[in-house]
Amino acid sequence: MLFETLALILTFLLNVPFGYWRAGTKRMSKEWFLAVHAPIPFVATLRFLSSSSIYHIPVFFFAYFSGQLAGGKVREFFSRTT
DSSP states (O other), rough: OOOHHHHHHHHHHHHHHHHHHHHHHOOOSSHHHHHHHTHHHHHHHHHHHHTTGGGGGHHHHHHHHHHHHHHHHHHHHHHOOO
């Protein structure tokens, strides 16, 4: 349980910089595609190493997309302040 929680937190934190990058690219461009899909192997490895059940995949999806969204919001916040 502890390792699954740690893996979920790392999934979120890993996706924040990718979400930041994604928010600055043109939608459906090559860079956008990479920003969305590049962290997937790392997240899959984290899920595998934490020995989490297949039933927890939706929770990992939520952490993944929450990190992407948070990164986009961080970029939006910093673009408004500068």
